[in-house]
Amino acid sequence: xxxxxxxxxxxxxxxxxxxxSCRVSGHSLxxxxxxxxxxxPGKGFExxxxxxxxxxxxxxxxxxxxxxxxxxxxxxxxxxxxxSSLRSEDTAVYYCATFRSLLSGVxxxxxxQGTLVTVSS
Amino acid sequence: xxxxxxxxxxxxxxxxxxxxxxCRASQSVxxxxxxxxxxxxxxxxxxxxxxxxxxxxxxxxxxxxxGSGSDFILTISRLEPEDVAVYFCQHYDxxxxxxxxxxxxxxx
Numbered sequence: 001x002x003x004x005x006x007x008x009x010x011x012x013x014x015x016x017x018x019x020x021s022c023r024v025s026g027h028s029l030x031x032x033x034x035x036x037x038x039x040x041p042g043k044g045f046e047x048x049x050x051x052x053x054x055x056x057x058x059x060x061x062x063x064x065x066x067x068x069x070x071x072x073x074x075x076x077x078x079x080x081x082x083x084s085s086l087r088s089e090d091t092a093v094y095y096c097a098t099f100r101s102l103l104s105g106v107x108x109x110x111x112x113q114g115t116l117v118t119v120s121s
Numbered sequence: 122x123x124x125x126x127x128x129x130x131x132x133x134x135x136x137x138x139x140x141x142x143x144c145r146a147s148q149s150v151x152x153x154x155x156x157x158x159x160x161x162x163x164x165x166x167x168x169x170x171x172x173x174x175x176x177x178x179x180x181x182x183x184x185x186x187x188g189s190g191s192d193f194i195l196t197i198s199r200l201e202p203e204d205v206a207v208y209f210c211q212h213y214d215x216x217x218x219x220x221x222x223x224x225x226x227x228x229x
């Protein structure tokens with residue numbers, strides 16, 4: 001059974017970068033992949049991107065293209081999401097979610113507990 | 122880009138009542154790519170339903186999903202106090218994911 005544990009809360013200044021990690025256990029990152037989703041105050045969930053095994057590449061929402069980089073270290077079983085040029089609107093809880101693309105359907109299960117990123121001067 | 126619109130925004134019902142939550146896609150989607158989640162404050166979102174109508178492991182039978190094309194429904198057959206949460210639908214296909222804005226379920 002996959003378990004996902006994320007790194008702790010971060011406080012960053014506008015213009016800085018942040019790197020959030022997601023440790024996966026129970027399955028290798030060669031068997032599952034991680035996607036990233038954020039939830040900003042007063043907003044709905046927003047898909048950011050992740051490795052799509054059907055495409056064989058990391059894909060991103062257009063909004064985050066060029067500012068977000070998702071990587072995976074299969075040796076340590078850790079996925080990372082790095083966002084640059086932070087602004088106050090990026091204040092949100094960032095989740096990693098286990099992407100499953102199976103014959104039975106596509107879904108995210110399970111999710112990490114979330115990492116609060118606060119961008120403030 | 123597919124847009125998912127959920128309604129109502131808030132649903133207030135008494136324990137034991139049936140809840141119907143709607144998720145409408147801006148265009149027809151493949152049912153296999155439509156899922157429902159439950160989110161409680163401070164917790165990780167939890168998968169309830171995948172492929173529109175398949176209950177995830179460990180999910181109580183009172184949760185069910187239905188629909189096809191562009192209209193999908195999450196039904197909670199008998200609302201219990203622990204069902205207070207935000208429920209959202211999600212679609213992923215062609216390397217793009219999208220979420221509905223959520224329906225908040227409250228107990229009267």
